[in-house]
Amino acid sequence: METLERLGVALMIGLLIGAERGWHDRAAERGSRPAGVRTFGVIGLLGGLWALLANELGTVLLGFAFLAFAILMATAHFVSATGTRSYGVTTMVAAFATFALGAMAVRGYMAPAAAAAVVITILLGLKPILNTWVERLKPQEIHAVFKLLLISVVLLPVLPNRTIDPWNVLNPYEIWWMVVLIASISFLGYFAIKIAGPRHGIGLTGVFGGLASSTALTLNLSRLGRHNSALHPLLASGVAIASATMFPRMLVIIGVIHPALLKHVAAPMMVMSAIGYLGSAWLWRKSKSQSTPGELLLKNPLELTKAIQFGALLAFILLLSKAARVWFGNSGILVLAGLSGLSDVDAITLSISRMASVDLSLDVAAKALVIVAIVNTILKGGMVALITRGRMSAMVNTIFIAIALFGIGWLVAG
Numbered sequence: 001m002e003t004l005e006r007l008g009v010a011l012m013i014g015l016l017i018g019a020e021r022g023w024h025d026r027a028a029e030r031g032s033r034p035a036g037v038r039t040f041g042v043i044g045l046l047g048g049l050w051a052l053l054a055n056e057l058g059t060v061l062l063g064f065a066f067l068a069f070a071i072l073m074a075t076a077h078f079v080s081a082t083g084t085r086s087y088g089v090t091t092m093v094a095a096f097a098t099f100a101l102g103a104m105a106v107r108g109y110m111a112p113a114a115a116a117a118v119v120i121t122i123l124l125g126l127k128p129i130l131n132t133w134v135e136r137l138k139p140q141e142i143h144a145v146f147k148l149l150l151i152s153v154v155l156l157p158v159l160p161n162r163t164i165d166p167w168n169v170l171n172p173y174e175i176w177w178m179v180v181l182i183a184s185i186s187f188l189g190y191f192a193i194k195i196a197g198p199r200h201g202i203g204l205t206g207v208f209g210g211l212a213s214s215t216a217l218t219l220n221l222s223r224l225g226r227h228n229s230a231l232h233p234l235l236a237s238g239v240a241i242a243s244a245t246m247f248p249r250m251l252v253i254i255g256v257i258h259p260a261l262l263k264h265v266a267a268p269m270m271v272m273s274a275i276g277y278l279g280s281a282w283l284w285r286k287s288k289s290q291s292t293p294g295e296l297l298l299k300n301p302l303e304l305t306k307a308i309q310f311g312a313l314l315a316f317i318l319l320l321s322k323a324a325r326v327w328f329g330n331s332g333i334l335v336l337a338g339l340s341g342l343s344d345v346d347a348i349t350l351s352i353s354r355m356a357s358v359d360l361s362l363d364v365a366a367k368a369l370v371i372v373a374i375v376n377t378i379l380k381g382g383m384v385a386l387i388t389r390g391r392m393s394a395m396v397n398t399i400f401i402a403i404a405l406f407g408i409g410w411l412v413a414g
Contacts, residue, residue: 007048009110010102013117014044017098020121021091043069043095047102055107062103069099094124141191148187152180167322170315178257178350179311206238206280210245217242218380222387232392233287236384237280240399243380244276247373250349254369257353264366268410272373272403279399317351330364337368341375348372367411374407 018040046069054062077092097120104113123130161173210217218239225235247269255262317340324332333352340348349369356365381400385393 003052003106006106006108006110007045007052009105009114010044010048011041012044013101013105013113014041014098016117016121017044017094017124020124021094024124024127040095040098043098044102047099048106051103051106054103066096066099066103070096090124090127094120144187148180148183151176151183156180165319167319170318174354175311175315175318178354206241207245210242211249214242214246215376215380215383218383219387222384222392225384225388225392229391231287232388232390233283233395236392236395237283237287239380239384239396240276240280240283243377243400243403244273244280246345246376247273247276250345250369250373253346253349254353257350258357261353261356261362261365264362265369268366268370268407269373271410272377272407275403275406276399279402283395283399313347317347318354322355330361333360333364333368334371337371338375341372342379345372345376363414367414370407370411374404377403377407 015037018037021040022036047066050062050065054060054065073092073095077089097116101113101117101120104110104116156173156176159172159176161171163171206217221235221238221242225232251262251266251269254265317336320336324336328335333355337348337352349372352360352365352368352372356362377400381393381397384396
């Protein structure tokens with residue numbers, strides 16, 4: 001019964017992938033389709049049967065069986081392509097995968113084989129969507145993908161995973177890993193905006209803009225608001241959403257670096273975030289237009305020079321944090337947090353989270369992180385006030401003042 005069960009999984013894998021291939025070629029005349037449900041079902045079962053024979057006669061037999069199958073499929077594909085002038089190899093590669101997965105199922109790897117079959121089927125069915133995404137990519141965005149792979153897959157593993165300074169603060173591997181973490185978050189936010197498009201609503205754009213850079217999005221929407229006074233409620237709503245998203249983003253970074261710190265800082269951060277989202281919903285209801293005003297000018301977030309600058313900034317803040325604590329105690333950390341919030345929340349968030357995982361008090365770390373969030377929120381409110389001066393500034397800063405007052409109250413109560 002166990003053998004029959006494994007063969008059944010091999011058959012179902014073939015039928016699943018074959019169903020997708022048959023649907024893909026549904027417009028072709030019967031008899032002209034390269035392979036469909038029946039053929040792929042047989043291929044999956046064929047892989048399982050050869051694996052079953054290999055269990056008795058030797059594993060090398062399975063290798064020769066796959067080689068013979070590959071030669072057969074390649075020959076059939078060549079003959080078909082010569083007549084139809086269609087040289088796509090997706091169906092042939094899917095057949096190879098089906099044979100291999102059928103063999104895996106019979107060899108005892110039923111769950112991985114079934115999971116791989118589902119993933120392959122999804123990828124095959126997403127061809128139009130994936131092609132559309134690729135066509136919409138600009139050269140600099142393709143380069144951004146390569147750069148992310150370079151800094152994560154190539155550079156990160158070769159860096160020394162040990163401290164290199166007398167204070168035992170600077171670990172090249174950990175610093176660059178943090179650079180990769182921040183770059184990845186910004187990268188995903190940027191492409192989420194790219195794929196969704198601004199036409200899908202200022203709310204979604206605000207969330208993804210907050211993932212990429214709430215400060216950058218605040219600057220762009222404020223500039224749009226300077227010349228579009230009728231759209232101030234809508235634009236102010238986007239600014240509030242992006243700023244409210246900053247708090248969950250900080251919590252994600254904290255949770256990755258030092259999960260124990262989350263329970264000390266999650267409550268105030270989530271309340272401040274909730275105030276931002278509620279304020280944004282209020283502004284959204286005040287807006288009369290449901291369209292998105294213009295294009296959002298977010299720059300590509302993955303420039304290698306910026307990544308290196310971020311790493312240098314992070315190393316400097318790590319050293320400065322250690323010096324501030326040695327020279328001034330915990331009060332030095334709090335002052336540094338306030339100053340860092342004027343420029344960048346990610347670097348100081350990473351630095352404080354890392355210090356809390358070593359020897360910094362969790363209560364002090366939580367207070368420092370809340371100070372960072374408060375100062376950065378006030379900074380963005382000032383940006384809106386300087387650029388728009390008027391209705392949009394009043395709307396945004398009403399929400400931001402409420403966020404800051406709650407944060408200050410939490411600090412005082414703590």
